[in-house]
Amino acid sequence: MSWIKDKWQGLLNRMVREKAPPEFTARGWAIGMFYGCTIPFGFQLLLSIPTAMIMKGSKVGATLGTFFTNHFTIFIIYPIQCWLGNRLMGGDLSWAAIEGAMRDVVQERSWQSVLQLTGGLMESFFLGGVVLAAVLVPLTYYGVLRYVRAHRARRQGRRARRQAARQTAARNKDVPA
Numbered sequence: 797m798s799w800i801k802d803k804w805q806g807l808l809n810r811m812v813r814e815k816a817p818p819e820f821t822a823r824g825w826a827i828g829m830f831y832g833c834t835i836p837f838g839f840q841l842l843l844s845i846p847t848a849m850i851m852k853g854s855k856v857g858a859t860l861g862t863f864f865t866n867h868f869t870i871f872i873i874y875p876i877q878c879w880l881g882n883r884l885m886g887g888d889l890s891w892a893a894i895e896g897a898m899r900d901v902v903q904e905r906s907w908q909s910v911l912q913l914t915g916g917l918m919e920s921f922f923l924g925g926v927v928l929a930a931v932l933v934p935l936t937y938y939g940v941l942r943y944v945r946a947h948r949a950r951r952q953g954r955r956a957r958r959q960a961a962r963q964t965a966a967r968n969k970d971v972p973a
Contacts, residue, residue, distance in 0.1 A: 810856060814857075818948070820852065822857070822936075824848045826933045826940070827848050828858040833933075834922065837866075840862040845858055857940070861936065875894050880927055881925070882920035885923060
């Protein structure tokens, strides 16, 4: 569990270390989350980084935001995404059929296996991804924005308190006893 905590803390540190405005950082993370939800694993970075450059967002955030879908989470996210998209399209694919098809794709890790999926399943994947992105992108943007602003305000408060303490100490040194 310590490993997960360390990785999470590392992500948070990368998020707040950027010298750019909080909106820039949040925009990059939202772009990464969008591509993490809508584009199959492997092509996300090819799209998220150029989009971040065009939309003036954090390239680091766009990269790390795509990690929403990773080697551990795609076993959960992709089937849910396909199921949701299939239900929205009025489809009748069973959970077992979706899970089996996604398992084959994930295990083979080849674009050949992706191309062999039925059109309905691919449509379900993209529709479910768009719906997931519609929910998670605003949450990501405002969550990152709020976190970065709060972190910087805390850091500024600590700096102000240290500076006030130094000034008080300097004044007390100058005053004869």
